[in-house]
Amino acid sequence: MEPTNISDPEYFHKVVDCQHACPAHTPVPEYIRLIAEEKYTEAYMINWDSNVFPGVLGRTCDRPCEPACRRGRLEGKEEEPVAICRLKRVAADNKGDVKSLMPQGPFKPNGKKIALIGAGPASLTVARDLAPLGYEIHLYDEQKLGGGFMRSQIPSFRLPETVLNEEVNYILDLGIHTHFNHYVKSLKDTLSKEYDAVFVGSGAPKGRDLDIPGRQEGAAHIHIGINWLANVAFEHTAKVGKKVIVLGGGNTAMDCCRTARRLGGDEVKVFVRSPFAEMKASPWEKEDAAHEDIPIIDNHVPKTFVVENGVLKGMTFEKVTAEYDKDGKRKLVPVGGPDIFIEADDVLIAVGQENSFPWIERDLGIVFDKWDMPTVNEVTFVSTNPKVFFGGDSAWGPKNVITAVAHGHQAAISIDLMCRGESMTVRPSPFVNLVSQKMGIHEWAYDSAVVNDERYVVPQADKKVTLTNRKKEVELGFDHITGFKEAERCLNCDIQTVFTTDKCIECDACMDVCPTACISFTENADESDLRNMLKVPATNKSQDLYVSSVLPTKRVMVKDENMCLHCGLCAERCPTSAWDMQKFFYNVTKAHTGCSSHK
Amino acid sequence: MTYIRPKFRHPELQKNKLGYTVDHYEGALSTLCAGCGHDSISAGIIQAAYEMNIEPHKLAKLSGIGCSSKTPAYFLSNSHGFNSVHGRMPSVATGANLANRDLIYFGVSGDGDTASIGMGQFVHVIRRGLNMTYIVMNNGCYGLTKGQDSATADQGSKNKSGNVNLFESIDLASLAIELGATFVAQSFSGDKAQLVPLIKAAMNHPGFAFINVISPCVTFNNNLGSTKSYDYVREHVEATATVDFVPQMKEISVEYGKGTHKQVVMHDGSVIQLHKLAEEWDPLDRQSAMNAVLNSKAKNEILTGLLYVNPDAHDLHHMINTSDVPLNTLGKDVLCPGSEMLVDINAGLR
Numbered sequence: 010m011e012p013t014n015i016s017d018p019e020y021f022h023k024v025v026d027c028q029h030a031c032p033a034h035t036p037v038p039e040y041i042r043l044i045a046e047e048k049y050t051e052a053y054m055i056n057w058d059s060n061v062f063p064g065v066l067g068r069t070c071d072r073p074c075e076p077a078c079r080r081g082r083l084e085g086k087e088e089e090p091v092a093i094c095r096l097k098r099v100a101a102d103n104k105g106d107v108k109s110l111m112p113q114g115p116f117k118p119n120g121k122k123i124a125l126i127g128a129g130p131a132s133l134t135v136a137r138d139l140a141p142l143g144y145e146i147h148l149y150d151e152q153k154l155g156g157g158f159m160r161s162q163i164p165s166f167r168l169p170e171t172v173l174n175e176e177v178n179y180i181l182d183l184g185i186h187t188h189f190n191h192y193v194k195s196l197k198d199t200l201s202k203e204y205d206a207v208f209v210g211s212g213a214p215k216g217r218d219l220d221i222p223g224r225q226e227g228a229a230h231i232h233i234g235i236n237w238l239a240n241v242a243f244e245h246t247a248k249v250g251k252k253v254i255v256l257g258g259g260n261t262a263m264d265c266c267r268t269a270r271r272l273g274g275d276e277v278k279v280f281v282r283s284p285f286a287e288m289k290a291s292p293w294e295k296e297d298a299a300h301e302d303i304p305i306i307d308n309h310v311p312k313t314f315v316v317e318n319g320v321l322k323g324m325t326f327e328k329v330t331a332e333y334d335k336d337g338k339r340k341l342v343p344v345g346g347p348d349i350f351i352e353a354d355d356v357l358i359a360v361g362q363e364n365s366f367p368w369i370e371r372d373l374g375i376v377f378d379k380w381d382m383p384t385v386n387e388v389t390f391v392s393t394n395p396k397v398f399f400g401g402d403s404a405w406g407p408k409n410v411i412t413a414v415a416h417g418h419q420a421a422i423s424i425d426l427m428c429r430g431e432s433m434t435v436r437p438s439p440f441v442n443l444v445s446q447k448m449g450i451h452e453w454a455y456d457s458a459v460v461n462d463e464r465y466v467v468p469q470a471d472k473k474v475t476l477t478n479r480k481k482e483v484e485l486g487f488d489h490i491t492g493f494k495e496a497e498r499c500l501n502c503d504i505q506t507v508f509t510t511d512k513c514i515e516c517d518a519c520m521d522v523c524p525t526a527c528i529s530f531t532e533n534a535d536e537s538d539l540r541n542m543l544k545v546p547a548t549n550k551s552q553d554l555y556v557s558s559v560l561p562t563k564r565v566m567v568k569d570e571n572m573c574l575h576c577g578l579c580a581e582r583c584p585t586s587a588w589d590m591q592k593f594f595y596n597v598t599k600a601h602t603g604c605s606s607h608k
Numbered sequence: 609m610t611y612i613r614p615k616f617r618h619p620e621l622q623k624n625k626l627g628y629t630v631d632h633y634e635g636a637l638s639t640l641c642a643g644c645g646h647d648s649i650s651a652g653i654i655q656a657a658y659e660m661n662i663e664p665h666k667l668a669k670l671s672g673i674g675c676s677s678k679t680p681a682y683f684l685s686n687s688h689g690f691n692s693v694h695g696r697m698p699s700v701a702t703g704a705n706l707a708n709r710d711l712i713y714f715g716v717s718g719d720g721d722t723a724s725i726g727m728g729q730f731v732h733v734i735r736r737g738l739n740m741t742y743i744v745m746n747n748g749c750y751g752l753t754k755g756q757d758s759a760t761a762d763q764g765s766k767n768k769s770g771n772v773n774l775f776e777s778i779d780l781a782s783l784a785i786e787l788g789a790t791f792v793a794q795s796f797s798g799d800k801a802q803l804v805p806l807i808k809a810a811m812n813h814p815g816f817a818f819i820n821v822i823s824p825c826v827t828f829n830n831n832l833g834s835t836k837s838y839d840y841v842r843e844h845v846e847a848t849a850t851v852d853f854v855p856q857m858k859e860i861s862v863e864y865g866k867g868t869h870k871q872v873v874m875h876d877g878s879v880i881q882l883h884k885l886a887e888e889w890d891p892l893d894r895q896s897a898m899n900a901v902l903n904s905k906a907k908n909e910i911l912t913g914l915l916y917v918n919p920d921a922h923d924l925h926h927m928i929n930t931s932d933v934p935l936n937t938l939g940k941d942v943l944c945p946g947s948e949m950l951v952d953i954n955a956g957l958r
Contacts, residue, residue: 458612516798517798527618561842572619584642
């Protein structure tokens with residue numbers, strides 16, 4: 010193999026699994042260390058810069074970082090990833106004054122006007138990134154408050170309104186012109202108002218319906234999940250029947266069933282077509298539903314709504330089993346037997362949501378594909394109309410908050426580049442830093458010791474209280490001490506093992522001391538061969554090999570990044586400092602931080 | 609200040625025949641200087657014991673005093689250990705071995721502990737043919753007392769402060785051959801591919817097995833002009849043969865080039881595979897082994913690998929005809945047969 014090019018920031022970035030997996034590439038280990046040091050304000054600001062909504066995401070994020078966490082790959086089945094998401098909340102809960110650390114308006118106008126359609130996380134991110142540069146931002150939303158689906162679809166018992174308001178207001182306070190209670194009916198009209206760019210962040214607002222017998226007759230008590238959740242959030246709906254069926258296996262279904270429990274649903278049941286293990290809902294959301302005595306009944310396909318005398322009585326289901334063909338494709342096969350009848354006063358349909366652009370005229374130069382989705386550039390987020398940008402769920406369908414934020418950052422960069430007449434395809438480089446952590450013998454500037462603690466559980470409020478008050482937050486968050494302990498579980502994967510070939514005397518000390526047998530000295534070979542020549546074969550191909558240039562004995566140093574604990578023992582035992590532990594800081598450049606200096 | 613070895617190990621570590629992964633043979637985290645050759649030897653011992661499927665409680669590690677003699681703390685934590693008096697490890701090993709012949713005895717010593725204060729004990733344990741492995745971690749200096757020349761420092765070798773050693777060095781390997789050791793090898797801490805099979809073969813040898821391992825002192829004897837530095841040894845190392853130790857004949861899988869390989873079959877059917885590199889050398893012939901050592905020394909080369917082996921070796925227990933059952937397991941009735949027997953013996957002497 011060729012020697013690894015560690016001057017390419019993407020190499021070490023990939024070693025920081027959590028940060029790499031985060032769509033917004035939040036510098037996770039950096040803020041976790043700050044939490045351990047009780048520097049909550051600083052930890053919050055690192056998050057705020059990257060993901061804009063630390064308090065919201067610390068409660069509701071889909072946490073793609075956690076399955077990626079190296080800790081989850083370690084020996085032992087019980088070893089779980091660091092509770093990254095809930096640590097973010099610790100920073101948000103305990104922060105001091107952050108507003109003074111944010112960009113301070115009023116900003117000198119640059120004469121450009123931008124319209125943002127939909128006040129969800131994608132648009133708000135664009136607003137935050139562009140406002141400090143002097144753009145005049147006009148934010149449109151049909152609801153009376155900003156936040157988009159963070160407000161309408163995430164129930165208050167998971168995300169208190171105060172937390173959401175606070176973080177939305179940090180952005181609106183940057184001098185954003187809000188146009189709430191204003192449904193944009195025509196993109197053509199908006200474009201005619203002399204905006205320099207329009208960003209569409211209108212989400213995936215259309216809940217999928219279920220067209221089976223009885224749907225029309227029972228309509229009064231059959232609700233589309235996301236609409237129903239929005240009605241609850243905006244206090245148009247305050248009650249539900251005693252017996253409730255929720256259809257669907259995603260996170261919206263989980264939010265629906267748990268909300269129903271709080272609005273008078275004593276017998277709430279979730280019915281899913283797929284097997285339990287294949288449900289789309291996050292495991293922790295399924296656990297929370299189970300904790301609130303909500304059975305999830307899998308392998309049941311809805312057949313009919315049963316309506317008698319114009320009143321919904323319940324539903325019938327067909328029991329199925331999942332079979333898989335040789336390609337692993339699933340087929341649901343009926344097991345036979347009569348359909349099953351389940352009583353219900355109300356049914357909530359949460360079987361997916363879709364994009365919907367009835368307000369975009371099709372003669373504006375925006376190409377729509379056969380699924381009626383706009384063609385959007387994956388790097389620049391520009392549509393085929395150079396003035397119109399898409400991001401968040403409206404770009405490629407429903408994802409999550411953190412993805413919407415990541416889109417917003419990139420769209421803001423594109424809009425800024427376009428408004429300044431520069432090429433959108435030349436993207437700004439990330440901000441990168443690499444600094445030695447050595448302080449002395451056995452002394453590093455980071456907590457190098459690897460703790461053995463198992464993942465801490467976030468305490469919850471008493472069910473008796475939470476089930477009677479839909480606004481009472483269920484999770485209580487980590488206290489300071491538990492937050493510290495959980496933060497200590499982080500392996501500090503951003504503290505990189507950096508190898509300098511010409512300092513190495515090949516004493517083998519690093520190879521001998523490495524607890525997880527990551528380091529080998531061997532003859533060089535092609536990657537596929539080399540992977541098998543190591544002390545422990547490197548079978549996880551998603552993890553890179555770090556290969557040195559040729560050493561005096563004609564061998565190379567090969568480090569399998571997969572199991573590295575970043576404990577620093579290799580550098581500790583290296584007599585010549587050929588190994589050094591260096592803190593790698595990687596931050597995605599945002600429009601307001603770096604674009605203008607980028608040429 | 610943190611210097612703690614994490615408990616996590618690679619989840620894909622292979623188990624040996626006993627079901628142990630290699631970490632079962634580890635010891636405490638070393639407190640020797642970073643980069644010490646001794647740590648590499650410790651790692652070699654761990655690897656050898658793991659590959660030999662040794663039950664940890666069937667092995668006793670013994671040492672004297674010095675940097676080298678600290679190392680038993682850093683390997684085989686689950687085995688018996690005795691850190692004895694300076695230079696007196698051989699007599700402790702002799703006592704232990706006589707009491708319980710069923711254990712594998714693994715002695716670790718240094719050049720000071722062996723070639724200076726312990727020389728008397730060293731030569732006699734060889735003469736006795738005690739069944740043990742005796743490793744010298746040889747760095748040519750007294751590392752624990754800041755690097756004075758030891759008795760194995762080569763004449764003309766320069767120490768860290770620039771002083772040249774005036775005295776002839778003691779060559780432990782040729783001394784061992786001379787005194788009748790039945791397994792003599794020499795190796796380098798920086799060459800585990802050679803060292804590990806040598807340790808395995810030595811542990812399997814049924815007599816006195818000696819391995820002299822050049823082990824650079826990274827702090828006091830790794831300077832220019834030293835003949836025991838990493839660079840010097842790498843430039844001057846010359847191997848007798850590549851070594852492979854195969855516990856059972858049927859497992860031989862390596863094919864060597866025609867005419868260059870030699871198999872030494874041990875009494876228990878195990879095999880030492882040698883891919884010969886040195887000319888006119890026969891590992892079964894003491895004379896030729898001595899010549900090979902002396903010839904390479906004359907050429908300023910360090911000859912490594914297996915130097916001499918006698919596959920038909922016998923140990924002390926055989927020579928003095930002791931009980932096959934370990935003495936420490938014999939009961940009082942056997943050890944003390946009573947006054948009637950004494951009367952009989954006395955009668956026989958009349």
